[in-house]
Structures are given as C-alpha cells and as structure tokens.
Amino acid sequence: MSQFLGTLARLTPPPVVVPEEYDGLEFRWKSLVFRPAYFTSEAALIGFIFFYLAWAYIGKNVNKQRVDAWVAAYTPLLTAQFSAPFVKGVTADGYTDFFTFSTGRRNIRALQTVFKLQPRHDLFQMFAEFAWGMVDMQYTPIDELELDFILDPASVPGDFVWAAVTKQELKDVKNGRWDLEFTKITDHPLVPATFSVMSEFADVTDAILKTNIASLLSDPAIGPYFRSISITDQPRVQPETVDAPKEKHLILSLIAPASKPEVLVNLVTGVFKMIDTLPKIALRPETKSKLRKAREGVEKNLKAEQEKLDKEQQEEDRRAAKKKAEEERVSKLSAAEQQKRLDKEKKRTMRKSQAKMVRK
Template structure:
C-alpha cells in the first residue's frame, strides 16, 4: 500500500510523455536518426523569445544609462580639470546599471566633490514597469534621471553653522522625506525667487545673505535663469548630516556640504544649460566666509546645535541603558532555560524534590510579603 502511494506521488511530478502525431505535414529537419519538427515546440519558442527580448532590453537600456552619465561627465570634465588637481579619480564608476559615481579632489576650500548619477532602472524591465505604473497611482511620484554634486567643504571654508536650501516646489516632498538636516529649517516662499521655488532656512538673516551677491557670484540671478529652471531640483548648504546621528558627532567627524541636485538632461543643449550654475558654485564656495550674520542669529544657531548635541547624548545614553537591560534579561532567560533543561534530564524523583523545594521557597516569599504589608 505504501509503495503504491509513493509511486502515485512520484508520478504526479512526472511530465506526460511526448506524443508525436503520426501524420505531420509541417516543417521538418532530419539527420540520421534525429528528427526535429519546429511546429511541436511553439511554447518553448515563446519562452526563448521572451528571454531573448528581456536580455536585449537589458543590454540596450544599460548602455543608454551609461551613455547619459558619460555624456554629462565628459561635458563637465574640462571644468573639473580647471578646478581640481585630481578631477576624475578612477573615472566613472558604475554600481549596477543605474548608479554611477565620480570622485574629484585637490582644490582650495573643497575637500572633495562626489558626482552621483541616479538613473531610472531602464535595464530592469520589471522594475521600470513598476515605476511607470506607480506614477498613475501616486501623483507625487516622478521617477527621473538625476545628477547630484556633493561638495564636501574643507575645514574653515564656511565659518558659520547653518542649514539652508532652495528647492523646486515639485521636489519639496521628496526633500523633506529624505533629508533629516532640512528638518531644522522653516519652509517659506520668496518673492524675489518667484513662485516655482521654496526656501528652507533656519533664519531669514541666512537667506538674505545668500541671495545677495557674494564676491563675483549672484545666486539669485543664476536661479532666475529660464534655461536652468527645467533641470534645477535643489541647492542646499548644510553643517548637519543628512541622516540623524545616533550620538553627538566628534569635531573631526563634522562636515559641511554644498549639495546641488539636477535633473539629468538627455540632450546636449540641456547639459550646457546648467554649466554657468555649476561653475558659479566654485566661486560661491570661495566666498561663503563673506556671509555676515547678525550676532543674535549666530547665538541662536549655536544654541540650537548645543541643544541638539544634548538631546543626542541623552538619547544615546537611554538607548545604551535599554540595551544593557535587554542583555541582562536575555542572560537571565537563557540561564533559566538551561536550568529547566538540566532538571528535565534528571530522574523523576530528583525532579519531584526540586519542585517541592521551589514550592516551599515560593510559600516563604509570599509569607514574608504578607508580614511586610502588615
């Protein structure tokens, strides 16, 4: 009976035998004892065709992504070469087929520049289809090709400590969700910038200083350029990390950044449109120490950061205390479990003695508690 059940179980996973029709008038290939009839392999043909289409789609769109990133970097490489002693270490580095990076260093006031390309995953048909489908459900979701220029400032390049940003209105929600440092700011409109931009600033004094000419650069005029607006996503200057730290940062770990986010253009004219903005950022960084904040503004900014460090320290100590308590509970539970396992292996008589001993101990404890209460 068991063998028949096993045989039936095995047969349920066995594919049915191939039955070749006796009469066949389709295309046929013969070679010695081998016969191949294509009409009998329609399903396999569709599967192979699907796999080939997916592979071809991946290869072509991976090359499209790579070409877009290389085109932008090649167009801006002369500017990088003029600004940095090491403008393109290791060239364009790929992380998969949708993320690319370039690292530049060797300039006064700038410790490094990370150029980061985040492109749509066109090479992955399923993921790309998911993103396209999501746009019909979530009206705020807009998958786009982006390039980010993250300037890490050298020590002393910016003496003031503040967080400030100007953001395209349709990018505001993404920025608020992705950037912890911008939670320090208040979001307001600015009449001089126009209705398409929002300013995120800790104090109006910071905004006033940044939107007036600094040295040879006029940030306000650059942002009002109609050629720049279609590609501009955000520009931020920050002394805080983009993710909330778990503890106060040591002085050596504190960095200041200027971060520019652009939509990656697909045409050469679009690539050229933002060159003035990008080249002017180098001049802006060289003049950041000319920002002259009012003493009361500096004091308020300093107080905010002192309070932040205090809160981070308190939270870190609380978290450490909870971890210690959890470790103690885990050790206690493990010790109890080990003792229960040891008792379970003893003879019944020994187990009975231990259980009786525990019962008497519990009675004494309850009697002691009753005496204390009286």
C-alpha cells in the first residue's frame, strides 16, 4: 500500500504556486477567483481553435457559393439544351469537388460539369500551397472547372484527337492527358497566337477549324478563364487492356470565375453550336487510314503488354501452387524427417553463400 501511495505521489503534478501579490485582471465570485494572466497559453489555444473553425466555415461556404452562382447563371442555357439539365442537382464530394450531370440532347449523350476548387476550408493546406508557390514560381493554385461533353459516336465522323490549349497551360494540360500524346504541337494562322494547336494531322485541324472554334477562341472575354478545348476518342488515362470502353468526348477546361460566371455564357453556347456542326466535317480517306493504323498500333502494344502480364501472373500462380503443394507434403512428414529436411536446406544455403563469396 505504501508503495502504491509513493507512486501516486510521484505522478501527482505539483500544486500551482499563486503569489500573494497580484495586480492584474481578476474576477471573483464568492470563494471562486479567476485570474486570466495565468491562462495565456490556454487562451491562445482556444483562440486559434475558434479561428480555425471560422476559417473552415467561411472557406467551405465560399466554395459552395461559387458553385451555386455558376449553376444559377447557366440554368437557363442548360434547361434550353437538355431535357434533364440537372440530374440529382449538385453533388458534393467534400468541400472542394462538386459535380452536375445533364442529359437528353441530340449529338450529346451527357454533360458532366466538374468543379475542383481550392481547399479554402483547410487553413494548413492553403498555407502549404502558398508556401509551395513561393518555391515554385510557376505553380499557381486555381479553381478548375471542366465541362465534359460525352458525344454520340455518330456525331464525330472519324476517330482522332485534337485540342487547342493556351500556351501558359500547355505543360500542365499535356502532362495530365495520355490521349494528347497522340498529337503534335503546332501553331495555326486561324488560331490566336496565345494558343497552341495539338493535332494528329493537319487535315484534322483544317476540318475542325471549319466549325466556329476559331471565333470562340478569338473572344477576348474568355482570356482569363480559358485553359483548353479538346475532342478525343481516347481515354485521358492510358488503358490497361484493349477491352477498355471507348467514348468520344469534347472537353472544355476552364478556370472558374470568382465572380460574374455569366461572362462565359457565349463560350459555352458556342460549344453547343460547334458540337452540332461536327457531323458535317470530313476527313480525307488517307487521313482516316493513318488514324486507324495509329490506333491499331496502340491496341497491338496494349495487347502485347497484357499478354506479358498474363504470362507473369500465370508463372507466379504456378510457383505459388508448387510452394503450397510442397508445404502440404512437408507437413505430413514426421518430426525427424522435417528436421532432416531443415538441416539439408541450411547446408544448401551455406554452400550458395560460400560460392558467392568465392566468385567475389
């Protein structure tokens, strides 16, 4: 008992020493006395917690308000274009990612509108992004907005990849898209000098520019917000198998406006008109043949890689089955036979290690 009491005494923190003379702020109520000067650390901690919670609350509401403002500004346009402009409304994934889904229109299977906003609710992540921006002067956090039009296959005659990208966004867009590896980067006289054209063949570019895309890119109002527009029959991430589903997309990548989202209404309206003119474009037969051969080559490489992985998996399964059968056989041996086998394995291991040392 005495040992327990001694241990308890050592664990008990020392009493707070309160000096007799205290001339700071003091609150008294009967026998209770509160002197704030003794709790500065606690006050700072509580203050920081309240500041963090207020920051998180304001940050998440700023993001939500930006999405709501976009939806309000584009509801008339999407209602006119789709029979179901907002399936399930706005879906949120946390406080930074928001999605809307529209369907029911000729030439378009669906439109997925995706917001990837800055983590304004997370004080520490915002500080980390600010600090990284000070280290890497090319790093600039943005509010990403993407309109992914999933097209009807018949609405685009031919399989190709084409894009127009602002030169300042060229590196980021190209690094994040496997399908753009099919293309070559060029300039074109009909496209503003601030844009680069990414195309597989000049014939594809000439056909696309017969739509209204050149006039859309020339609109000065889109300058601060435009990143890229692309038409593709390939997935953005390299597929692992040749059986991966194939879709045709028109992807409009933007920087979400901080205010006045209606500034891009003319651009989005023009994209709908562009989609309706895509069925009228024509590619030369030799261009279609080259495009087909390029895709056959990719599928051949994917198939070879898939067969290689299948063989490696089969070999691994064979080794695992052999090891399991050997373990089951050994488990049925007597203790003396198992010990004899272990000794034999030890000698084999020692001989191998000695042989390696001799070779060295």
